[in-house]
Amino acid sequence: MLLLRKISLVQFKNYTAERFEFNKRITGITGRNGSGKTNLLDAIYYICFTKSYFTSSEAQNTQYQTNGFRLEAYMDKKGQEGKIVCTVKDGKKDISLNDEPYDRFSHHIGKYPAVMIAPDDAEIILGGSEERRKWLDALLCQLHPGYLDNLITYQKILQQRNSLLKTIATQGGNQDALLDVFDEQLVYHGTPVFEVRRDFLPSFIRQVQELYDYLAGQHEVVNIQYQCGLHEQPFNKLLASNRYKDMMMQRTTGGIHRDDLQFLLDDHAMKTSASQGQRKSFLFALKLAQFEVIRQHKKFPPLLLLDDVFEKLDRERVSRLISLVSGPTYGQVFITDTHAERLLDAFKENEDSFQLIKMR
Numbered sequence: 001m002l003l004l005r006k007i008s009l010v011q012f013k014n015y016t017a018e019r020f021e022f023n024k025r026i027t028g029i030t031g032r033n034g035s036g037k038t039n040l041l042d043a044i045y046y047i048c049f050t051k052s053y054f055t056s057s058e059a060q061n062t063q064y065q066t067n068g069f070r071l072e073a074y075m076d077k078k079g080q081e082g083k084i085v086c087t088v089k090d091g092k093k094d095i096s097l098n099d100e101p102y103d104r105f106s107h108h109i110g111k112y113p114a115v116m117i118a119p120d121d122a123e124i125i126l127g128g129s130e131e132r133r134k135w136l137d138a139l140l141c142q143l144h145p146g147y148l149d150n151l152i153t154y155q156k157i158l159q160q161r162n163s164l165l166k167t168i169a170t171q172g173g174n175q176d177a178l179l180d181v182f183d184e185q186l187v188y189h190g191t192p193v194f195e196v197r198r199d200f201l202p203s204f205i206r207q208v209q210e211l212y213d214y215l216a217g218q219h220e221v222v223n224i225q226y227q228c229g230l231h232e233q234p235f236n237k238l239l240a241s242n243r244y245k246d247m248m249m250q251r252t253t254g255g256i257h258r259d260d261l262q263f264l265l266d267d268h269a270m271k272t273s274a275s276q277g278q279r280k281s282f283l284f285a286l287k288l289a290q291f292e293v294i295r296q297h298k299k300f301p302p303l304l305l306l307d308d309v310f311e312k313l314d315r316e317r318v319s320r321l322i323s324l325v326s327g328p329t330y331g332q333v334f335i336t337d338t339h340a341e342r343l344l345d346a347f348k349e350n351e352d353s354f355q356l357i358k359m360r
């Protein structure tokens, strides 16, 4: 079992200095709008992923008029204590586990897995392909240790290749040899990313379907299609055949950075055809299936962070969700709501494992 025992937040968003202790499996967090419920979930997400769920800007995570923040958390993973400290000061970020600083933050990710379900998640369906890649990558890097390193290196090489393409366009000259080197590196780091994405989806979609049917209370066929140029040809061939076009466009037009996922409901694009309720059910199914694969892979349940679910789902779906997450396969759950009574009522059958935190 993975349990977050306590966390302290200093100058993190609206928290000047605050400590929270968690002694039950399920923690309800209540308080008025803007009182910091989501920010507390985000701090928990931060110590698991070394970054905020909501923003990549550390300035936005830092309390206004200050120059940094500090998060300190104590985790219990299968009986072993882990002290995680994240600090950002004057733009410099440090993360340590049990007082050992990390050289690369990517090495922390996956050690303390978590799944967040938040209102903005609709962007996974409605937004651009980047949103879907971000979601998939955040999941896969918790399962495959080398995945994130490959992805980071791939992005760096991609940037270098794109600036070389710009230089060629403005200054001319033959840079085929250097492009060959970049291509080789893109293939080396990009192909394993493609293979992990491709192999992951078929079994994942079965879990999404099961959860969708359960939450929606009816059967509708959902599907995820993985769109990638590497289905048709190996990466080196794709880059070679695109080279002329890339030089014209001054950017790399094919590769795993262009991948997308097509979400389907009864064979129609979810983005344009599904109702709001169907989209919400799908998103929850997607996130809970994510939870399930991580649980099976790690052999313990990740933390589950549920933000504002009462506002997002109708009563029936909420009660199915609550009975699911109260069940034995779930671990520590954090759930926010503006109404304390609604939380107490939802978990009244689990009151022995339920703790309520009230924000001031």
Ligand SMILES: Nc1ncnc2c1ncn2[C@@H]1O[C@H](COP(=O)(O)OP(=O)(O)OP(=O)(O)O)[C@@H](O)[C@H]1O
Residues within 6 Å of the ligand: 012, 013, 014, 015, 031, 032, 033, 034, 035, 036, 037, 038, 039, 040, 059, 060, 061, 062, 063, 064, 308, 336, 338
């Ligand atoms: N960098 C920051 N410095 C100080 N305060 C911040 C910062 N970023 C956000 N806040 C404040 O945090 C508050 C929002 O907190 P949060 O989103 O956690 O509220 P909430 O309790 O989840 O609200 P709701 O019920 O509306 O979802 C706002 O009052 C906002 O001004």
